[in-house]
Amino acid sequence: MTLRTTIFAAGVAAALPMAASAHFLLNFTEQAVIETPGEIPVKLIFWHPMDNGQVMDLAMPREFYMIHNGERTDLLDTLEPAVFQGAENTGEAFRGSVPIRRSGDYVLVTVPEPYYEESEDIYIQQIARVFLNRNGLPTDWDGIMGLPAEIQPLNRPYNVLVGSTFTGRVLSNGEPVAGxxxxxxxxxxxxxxxxxxxxxxxxxxxxxxTLIAISDANGYFTFGIPTAGWWGFAALGVGPETGFDGRELSQDAVIWIHATELE
Known part of the structure; x- marks a missing residue:
């Protein structure tokens, strides 16, 4: 169990009965499978999406880019500040766009600035990825990117079927993370x-x-998908950096997948 988890659990037991969901950085697009090429809108939000909870202020990310056919395209200059209205509060977010023209996979990556979580007295940095596809051609979805913290998908993350399973592998600088x-x-x-x-x-x-899984000795975990929509997985504190500005840093790997019903 990470120090972050221990502190958070103690805080919940003492004073936070409403905290039933987790921090998640979203690289949100309305669709994972893109039918019409063009500039696809994306919204970056730091939120509690399971219970429609608190929105955290998101600073301008350090990096925001896409990988397509193995080539990296910087998208940081597409980002503009945008206030996001949650059910409980508003928070600073960003809107941007992703140029999708050709067939294949488009892996969107956000590397944010660390966020100070006052209730836990730590910083959180969630390196988040989402996977889009056009025309069903697989090109980049299963590659290891060598990020400080990442989850490698073992199933195509944009067409997981409800009732099937999703398997991922937790990596730190490309090496598997057990436990x-x-x-x-x-x-x-x-x-x-x-x-x-x-x-x-x-x-x-x-x-x-919060739903929890633990990676095995080789970094793998599997989760059964019960319903359609977007599912997020956050591997806590798996990155190599453990401190920022004199406090603990939880460098997390986040991946979003999209599940659909078989029609």
């Missing part, structure tokens, strides 16, 4: 990009708190 704690969260409230606000939740947060 990593992975928080799992369903995006119960998908953002409305046009108005930069939350929508009504489609499901309630699960009893018992």
């Amino acid at each position: 990593a704690e992975i928080e799992i969260e369903y995006m119960a409230s998908e953002p409305d990009i046009a108005v930069s606000a939350t929508t009504e939740p489609t499901v309630a947060a699960p009893a018992g708190g």
Whole structure:
């Protein structure tokens, strides 16, 4: 168990009964499978999407880019500040765009500035990825990018079927992490990009708190997908950097996948 998890659990037991979901950095697009080429809108939000909870202020990311056919394209200059309206509060977010023209995979990567979480007295840096595809041609989805913290998908993350499973591998600088704690969260409230606000939740947060998986000796974990939509996985504190500005840093790996029903 990470120090972050220990501190958070103690805080919840003492004073935070409402905290049933986790921090998640979203690289949100309305679709994972892109039918029409063009500039695809994306919203970067630091949020509690499972229970439509608190929105945290997001600073301008250190990096925001895409990988397509093995080539990196910087997208940082597409970002503009945008206030996001959650159910509980508003928070600083960003809107941007992704140029999708050709067939294949488009891996969006956000490397944010560390966020100070006052309730835990630590910094959190979630290196987040989401995977888009056009025309069903697989090109980049299963590659290891060598990020400080990442989750390598073992199933195509943009067309997981409800009732099947998703398997990922937790990596730190490309090496597997055994015993990593992975928080799992369903995006119960998908953002409305046009108005930069939350929508009504489609499901309630699960009893018992945040869903958790633990990676095995080789860094693998598997989760059964019960319903359609966006699912996030956050491997806590797996990155090599453990401190920032004199405090503990939890350098997390985040991946978002999209599940659909078989029709």
